[in-house]
Amino acid sequence: MRRLLGRSGLVLASLTVVVFSIFPVFVMLGTALDPAANAGGRGVIPSGISFEHFARIFSQTRFPDYLLNSLIVAVVTVVASGLLALFAAVAVARFRFSGRTKILMMILIVQMVPMEALVIPLFLQARNLGLLNSLLGLSVVYIAFSLSFAIWTLRGFVAAVPVELEEAAYLDGASWWQMFWKVLFPLVAPGLVAVSVFSFILAWNEFIFALTFMADDDMYTAAVGLRTFFTRSGTDWGAVMAASSIITVPVMIFFVAVQSRLSSGLMAGATKG
Amino acid sequence: MSSPALGSARRPWLLLAPTLAVIGILLLWPMVRVVLLSFQDFGLRELVRGGAEFVAIDNYRDVLTDDRLWRVALPNTAIFALVCVVLTVAVGTLVALLLHRLSPGWRTLVTMSVMAAWAVPAVTGTYVWVYLFDARAGFLTGVLGQLGLVDVATQNLFTERGWFYAIATLNVVHHGFPFVAVTVLAGLMTIPTELPEAAMIDGANAWQRFRHITVPMLRPVFAIVTILSTIWDFKVFTQIYLMPGGDGSNREVLNLGTWSYITAMSQNKFGLGAAIAVLLTLLLLAITAVYLRTLFKEEEL
Numbered sequence: 001m002r003r004l005l006g007r008s009g010l011v012l013a014s015l016t017v018v019v020f021s022i023f024p025v026f027v028m029l030g031t032a033l034d035p036a037a038n039a040g041g042r043g044v045i046p047s048g049i050s051f052e053h054f055a056r057i058f059s060q061t062r063f064p065d066y067l068l069n070s071l072i073v074a075v076v077t078v079v080a081s082g083l084l085a086l087f088a089a090v091a092v093a094r095f096r097f098s099g100r101t102k103i104l105m106m107i108l109i110v111q112m113v114p115m116e117a118l119v120i121p122l123f124l125q126a127r128n129l130g131l132l133n134s135l136l137g138l139s140v141v142y143i144a145f146s147l148s149f150a151i152w153t154l155r156g157f158v159a160a161v162p163v164e165l166e167e168a169a170y171l172d173g174a175s176w177w178q179m180f181w182k183v184l185f186p187l188v189a190p191g192l193v194a195v196s197v198f199s200f201i202l203a204w205n206e207f208i209f210a211l212t213f214m215a216d217d218d219m220y221t222a223a224v225g226l227r228t229f230f231t232r233s234g235t236d237w238g239a240v241m242a243a244s245s246i247i248t249v250p251v252m253i254f255f256v257a258v259q260s261r262l263s264s265g266l267m268a269g270a271t272k273g
Numbered sequence: 274m275s276s277p278a279l280g281s282a283r284r285p286w287l288l289l290a291p292t293l294a295v296i297g298i299l300l301l302w303p304m305v306r307v308v309l310l311s312f313q314d315f316g317l318r319e320l321v322r323g324g325a326e327f328v329a330i331d332n333y334r335d336v337l338t339d340d341r342l343w344r345v346a347l348p349n350t351a352i353f354a355l356v357c358v359v360l361t362v363a364v365g366t367l368v369a370l371l372l373h374r375l376s377p378g379w380r381t382l383v384t385m386s387v388m389a390a391w392a393v394p395a396v397t398g399t400y401v402w403v404y405l406f407d408a409r410a411g412f413l414t415g416v417l418g419q420l421g422l423v424d425v426a427t428q429n430l431f432t433e434r435g436w437f438y439a440i441a442t443l444n445v446v447h448h449g450f451p452f453v454a455v456t457v458l459a460g461l462m463t464i465p466t467e468l469p470e471a472a473m474i475d476g477a478n479a480w481q482r483f484r485h486i487t488v489p490m491l492r493p494v495f496a497i498v499t500i501l502s503t504i505w506d507f508k509v510f511t512q513i514y515l516m517p518g519g520d521g522s523n524r525e526v527l528n529l530g531t532w533s534y535i536t537a538m539s540q541n542k543f544g545l546g547a548a549i550a551v552l553l554t555l556l557l558l559a560i561t562a563v564y565l566r567t568l569f570k571e572e573e574l
Contacts, residue, residue, distance in 0.1 A: 021390035042415035095285035121306035144299035244397035255392035
């Protein structure tokens with residue numbers, strides 16, 4: 001009897017956690033699909049299924065532009081931070097030089113700096129350099145904030161590549177750069193995938209810098225562009241939730257895909273804020 | 274180091290150069306700059322013309338003597354963070370203990386849903402909670418009305434500081450507990466099953482096993498999730514800023530992060546905003562230092 005009670009208790013607890021966890025996503029998708037989303041009812045069960053809110057945000061609002069801006073910023077961030085981090089990871093994993101440990105510690109410590117504390121000086125700096133209202137300016141900030149985690153992660157992947165493989169490439173007459181692209185790069189590709197997902201999520205989700213840097217509503221990213229659905233005459237909740245779903249779903253797919261491959265510790269701190 | 278290519282003394286520095294430049298210009302110099310700014314009178318005029326007057330500790334004096342700091346921003350930051358950390362760690366640990374006892378099938382289902390909660394971006398997640406507590410259309414406002422806790426006809430929850438932060442707490446805990454659950458679960462997996470089994474034979478109940486086996490063995494894990502949650506919950510910005518009134522239009526709900534931002538960006542008092550940002554960072558450093566000291570003392574890590 002006690003065992004049976006324990007079993008059903010576990011099932012009940014599990015279902016509670018599942019419902020609590022997915023409730024916001026359910027409400028987001030449900031409202032996005034609900035044709036009566038803006039009617040002001042208090043329900044969370046859609047009254048029907050319709051794609052009219054999605055059709056509206058793509059045909060009648062600036063949201064497609066904002067989505068493209070986000071995509072450009074995220075891709076620039078992923079490519080640039082992945083490449084820079086790989087170079088740095090090779091330097092610290094493959095070479096012994098004075099100052100190596102100090103640089104590693106410095107990289108670790110700068111990761112602790114809260115992004116929020118640097119928004120004021122970085123705004124002034126970007127303003128002086130003419131990098132406000134520019135997708136490049138925003139990407140550069142995200143590159144800086146994703147480098148530290150990327151270097152520490154890739155360092156492990158680079159160190160795991162046997163040095164003998166590099167030496168074999170040299171014996172075959174390869175130069176250092178040829179060895180780098182032909183041997184090292186393919187072997188650390190899984191690590192690059194992991195850090196790419198991290199930097200993509202960071203750039204895609206980020207709000208404060210996107211809000212601060214983009215004064216011009218042409219340049220909004222998707223996360224900031226959601227604000228345009230809140231108007232003086234009321235909120236277009238159907239549009240907010242349809243756009244939110246489009247922002248949320250790719251992140252969720254990436255997240256669950258990576259979760260199955262990476263240990264939890266590696267993703268620690270990757271997506272907060 | 275037999276290969277001549279590996280022996281090159283300049284190569285590591287060439288490889289590190291772009292990274293060091295980015296970190297130097299975009300992280301280290303701004304850290305210095307924010308401290309310098311906090312000692313300057315830097316407003317709209319300085320923004321346009323350049324140059325700024327050094328005003329020593331005037332900005333800090335203004336902040337520390339401002340009633341708004343002690344009555345509004347600090348309580349809204351510290352009490353909120355404290356409640357969020359306790360709830361996040363408690364809920365996360367309970368979910369981890371649950372996951373640990375589940376069969377593989379159930380565990381996958383629950384883990385996937387917890388991951389889904391984790392993956393929701395702060396921006397879109399916050400809008401969902403705002404929608405759920407909306408005065409006119411909110412489902413949860415309706416539930417609270419049914420329970421007699423809220424008068425749905427007249428009350429707007431976001432205008433009341435207590436309700437505003439209760440909703441923000443729900444948002445932050447929901448977003449934060451998955452990290453704790455997954456990390457603590459990883460810790461639980463490392464405890465050899467013989468220990469709790471032996472304790473069970475000795476007649477220890479579930480609470481005693483948790484208290485005397487799980488907690489001591491997982492102390493470092495709990496320390497990490499508590500430190501990280503504290504840092505995150507003290508500097509919460511997006512989740513507050515995006516709630517109705519959180520962008521400065523309701524002064525009662527400012528926290529240190531939003532206050533600093535609004536002072537600098539909306540009122541163009543960059544020096545004063547920087548001083549608030551520095552104080553927030555110092556607070557974070559102090560808390561982290563205290564945690565680490567307690568940890569090192571107890572653990573001799």
